[in-house]
Each structure stands twice: as C-alpha cells, then as structure tokens.
Amino acid sequence: MDNSRAQWGSKLGFILAAAGSAIGLGNIWKFPGRAYEGGGGTFVLIYLCMVIFFGVPLMLTELSMGRASQANVVGCFHKLGHKGWSWVGWVGVLGAFIITCYYSHVGGWVLRYVYSYAFEAPEVYGDPLGYFYATLGLAADETTHFPWVAILFAALFMLCNAVVIIRGVEGGIEKFNKIGMPALFLILVILLVRAVTLPGAEEGLKYMLSFDWSKVSFTTVLSALGQAFYSLSIGMAILITYGSYLPRTENLHKNTVLICTMDTLVAILAGFIIVPAVFATLGADHVGKGGGFAFVSLAGVFEQMPGGRLFGVLFYLLLLFAALTSCISLIESIVAFLTEHFNWKRTATTIGVCTVMFLIGCLYTCSQAAYPLKGFWIDAAGGVSFPAFCDAMEYLTDRLMIPFCALGCCLFAGWVWKPESAIREIEQSGVRFGMKKTYAVIIRYIAPLAIITILGMSIFGGITLS
Numbered sequence: 485m486d487n488s489r490a491q492w493g494s495k496l497g498f499i500l501a502a503a504g505s506a507i508g509l510g511n512i513w514k515f516p517g518r519a520y521e522g523g524g525g526t527f528v529l530i531y532l533c534m535v536i537f538f539g540v541p542l543m544l545t546e547l548s549m550g551r552a553s554q555a556n557v558v559g560c561f562h563k564l565g566h567k568g569w570s571w572v573g574w575v576g577v578l579g580a581f582i583i584t585c586y587y588s589h590v591g592g593w594v595l596r597y598v599y600s601y602a603f604e605a606p607e608v609y610g611d612p613l614g615y616f617y618a619t620l621g622l623a624a625d626e627t628t629h630f631p632w633v634a635i636l637f638a639a640l641f642m643l644c645n646a647v648v649i650i651r652g653v654e655g656g657i658e659k660f661n662k663i664g665m666p667a668l669f670l671i672l673v674i675l676l677v678r679a680v681t682l683p684g685a686e687e688g689l690k691y692m693l694s695f696d697w698s699k700v701s702f703t704t705v706l707s708a709l710g711q712a713f714y715s716l717s718i719g720m721a722i723l724i725t726y727g728s729y730l731p732r733t734e735n736l737h738k739n740t741v742l743i744c745t746m747d748t749l750v751a752i753l754a755g756f757i758i759v760p761a762v763f764a765t766l767g768a769d770h771v772g773k774g775g776g777f778a779f780v781s782l783a784g785v786f787e788q789m790p791g792g793r794l795f796g797v798l799f800y801l802l803l804l805f806a807a808l809t810s811c812i813s814l815i816e817s818i819v820a821f822l823t824e825h826f827n828w829k830r831t832a833t834t835i836g837v838c839t840v841m842f843l844i845g846c847l848y849t850c851s852q853a854a855y856p857l858k859g860f861w862i863d864a865a866g867g868v869s870f871p872a873f874c875d876a877m878e879y880l881t882d883r884l885m886i887p888f889c890a891l892g893c894c895l896f897a898g899w900v901w902k903p904e905s906a907i908r909e910i911e912q913s914g915v916r917f918g919m920k921k922t923y924a925v926i927i928r929y930i931a932p933l934a935i936i937t938i939l940g941m942s943i944f945g946g947i948t949l950s
C-alpha cells in the first residue's frame with residue numbers, strides 16, 4: 485500500500501508546491517493591511533519573530549508527522565498508533581473543506597478582476613465600490629440581483645483547481661506550481677520596482693521600515709501569530725498531506741526553513757508594494773484590509789499610477805496564482821483523505837467534492853451583499869449573534885478550527901508521539917538536527933500556551949484576530 489502512494493517527482497517540485505500552499509491571499513492582501521495597522525516596521529519585526537519561534541517548529545512537526553506516517557491527515561494518527569487523536573485530522577479536513585468553499589469564491593472574484601482590468605478598466609476606475617458591489621449582486625440603486633458574475637468566475641476558478649488535482653500529485657500539482665510560482669515571483673518583482681519608484685512612495689517605505697515601541701502590544705503580537713499560522717498554512721494539517729509525499733532522503737529542516745523564508749519574503753514584499761503605493765496615490769488613510777481593500781481601494785492606486793492598467797492586470801494575476809496554488813493544497817488534502825479513507829476514485833472524488841464546495845461557496849458570495857443570509861456565532865464576550873453567513877464561515881475557521889487543529893498537532897507531537905519521534909524523523913535524511921532541545925520546549929510548552937491564549941482571546945476576550 486505504502487509503495488503505491490504518490491510522491492513528489494523532485495525536491496524542487498515539493499518546495500514550490502509547499503511554498504505555493506503557504507503563499508496565498510493571506511500574504512498579498514491580508515498581510516499589508518495588518519502590517520499597516522500594527523505599525524509598519526514594528527509589525528514586520530514581530531511577525532518575523534512569530535515565524536521563527538512558532539512557524540518553523542510547527543511546520544516541521546506537521547511535515548515530519550506526514551512523512552513518518554505516509555498517510556493523509558486522519559490516517560496519520562492511526563498509522564502513528566494513536567487512533568484516539570484522529571479528531572485533530574478531522575478538524576483539519578473539515579476546516580480545509582470550509583476554507584475551500586470561500587477561498588475558491590474569492591479566487592473567482594480575483595479572476596474576474598484580471599478580466600476587468602484587461603477589458604473594463606474605465607468602468608472599475610469610474611466607481612470602484614459600485615463595480616465591486618455590482619459583481620456581488622448589489623446595484624447602484626440599492627436593488628439586488630443574483631451575483632451571477634461572481635459565481636460564474638468562481639465556477640471557472642474551481643474548474644481550474646479540479647483539473648490540476650485530477651492530474652495528480654506529480655503530473656498536476658507539481659507541474660502547475662513549477663510554472664505558477666516563478667511567474668508569481670517575477671510579477672512581484674515588477675510590481676515592487678513600480679511601487680517604490682512612484683513619487684511620494686518614500687513616506688510609505690519609511691513607515692514600513694520604522695520601529696515604534698508604543699505599537700508593541702499583546703494584541704499586535706497575537707495578531708502577528710494568527711497571521712503567521714494562516715499564512716504558513718499551519719493548523720489545517722495540509723502539510724501532513726504534503727509531507728506524506730516526501731521521500732525519506734529529504735532534509736525536512738532545511739526545506740521547512742526555505743518554505744517559511746519564501747512565504748515571509750512574499751508577505752513582506754507585498755507589504756512593501758502595497759503600503760508605499762497607497763501612501764503615494766491615495767494617502768495613508770486608505771490602507772485597509774480585507775476584500776474591500778483588495779478590490780476597491782487599489783483601483784485608485786492603479787488609476788493614478790502611470791501604466792496602471794497593465795500593473796493592475798499583473799497584480800490580479802499575481803493574486804490569482806497565489807490563490808490557485810493555495811486552494812489546490814486545500815483540495816488535495818481533502819481528496820487524499822477521502823480517496824484513502826473510503827477507497828474512492830480520485831477523479832470522481834475530486835469532481836464531487838469540488839461541486840459541493842462550490843455550491844456551499846455560493847452562499848458565501850450571495851451573503852456578501854445580494855441576500856441577507858445569516859450565520860450563527862456564539863462567544864463569551866458577545867453572546868449569541870447572527871453575523872452574515874460569509875463572516876460566520878470565516879470566524880469558524882480562523883478563530884476556532886485553525887487554532888484547535890494547530891493545538892492538537894502540538895499536544896500530539898509534544899506529549900503523545902513525543903518530540904524524540906519527530907526528531908528521529910527529521911534526522912532520517914542523515915543530517916543532524918542541531919536544535920533538538922529548543923524544538924522540544926517550543927512544541928511541548930510555548931506553542932500550546934500561545935495557541936491557548938489566541939483561542940481564549942477570541943472566545944472570551946472579544947478580540948478578533950482575523
């Protein structure tokens with residue numbers, strides 16, 4: 485059985501695919517807004533510490549669990565001899581399922597905007613907010629209609645994902661990332677040169693390089709930690725699946741450091757593109773976060789920038805590649821689980837699961853503006869509430885499921901499977917792992933405490949980290 489498992493065709497293929505999973509919408513549109521709110525350079529520095537102290541050890545843990553077990557997220561716990569912990573894998577699969585439902589729809593909007601900048605840029609510039617809302621089914625006169633444009637593009641986006649997944653690990657995922665990732669880096673560099681050479685960009689650059697002690701707070705640290713988890717794809721057990729396709733000869737530690745470095749570099753570069761560009765064109769007040777920012781405020785930036793239309797197309801292409809490679813990893817993790825656990829066929833499973841996720845995602849898109857669909861939420865600080873369905877989906881994954889799954893992985897690796905087993909797996913390639921003690925302390929004590937604090941803050945403290 486183990487011998488027939490898919491494997492990465494090359495080391496580069498794995499690194500690009502894992503970096504592709506990590507580098508996503510989180511890096512390019514969430515990070516710059518958070519970095520701005522967290523004080524620019526101050527946030528960047530705190531974020532770097534979070535990646536080094538928590539990101540690297542947790543990624544290393546997930547990858548070693550995957551490679552040691554050569555199994556999917558749920559099967560991993562069975563294979564390692566602790567069936568009782570498979571709930572961690574279930575939370576991971578379910579979380580990946582819910583994230584894919586909305587991630588694929590946001591990917592669809594991004595695809596729509598590649599088209600919009602290429603063919604309808606004047607309409608976007610004319611009324612950026614109106615254009616965005618019209619895509620989501622809310623007309624200028626406040627009447628609503630079915631958001632068919634957004635949904636059509638989401639269907640196309642999901643189709644691209646399904647095609648890659650059906651082609652398999654080496655023939656599909658690896659091949660796609662080998663083209664998509666270099667393209668992403670190239671576009672990033674072009675946009676960086678454009679942004680920092682804009683007249684007035686120095687202010688934004690200065691801000692992104694500044695350090696201000698007064699901005700260092702508990703909330704900033706937790707916000708950086710939450711962002712690091714999301715950005716590195718930690719806590720959805722995706723990396724267990726990707727690690728399970730790795731041959732024993734691979735140096736896990738070196739690969740982990742490389743993937744974390746690439747992901748962090750892209751986030752920081754995106755910050756150094758967007759913040760200076762917004763400072764130079766719209767002014768500091770317009771740096772924001774979330775969907776509205778990526779689709780609305782940036783229109784003003786591209787409108788005022790020489791060659792803005794071309795750079796607009798490039799920016800959304802960048803976002804598109806990033807979203808695709810991340811979404812592919814989410815779907816692969818689900819498909820790997822379903823095909824191995826239930827013995828289902830890969831093609832039929834992919835088609836089935838993508839269709840269901842796309843349909844649930846339609847509720848996400850519809851609840852943005854067109855229809856008042858409500859979700860359900862409960863927390864100690866705010867009690868019972870009925871947020872928009874789209875918000876409830878994000879709360880569920882970002883505030884609960886990602887931290888829960890990450891906590892489960894830490895507790896499992898720290899106390900049940902034991903750091904020694906992870907270290908043995910890490911050293912399989914024959915290279916000594918020099919930070920055994922530090923790793924064990926982080927995974928057993930420090931990381932679980934930090935995650936419990938995040939959970940506590942979002943459940944009891946009313947602090948929103950997403």
Ligand code: PFF
Pocket residue numbers: 505506507508509510511580583714715716717718719720721722810811813814
């Ligand atoms: N890391 C991706 C991003 O930064 O957008 C999002 C993501 C992908 C989160 C896969 C979780 C995951 F399992």
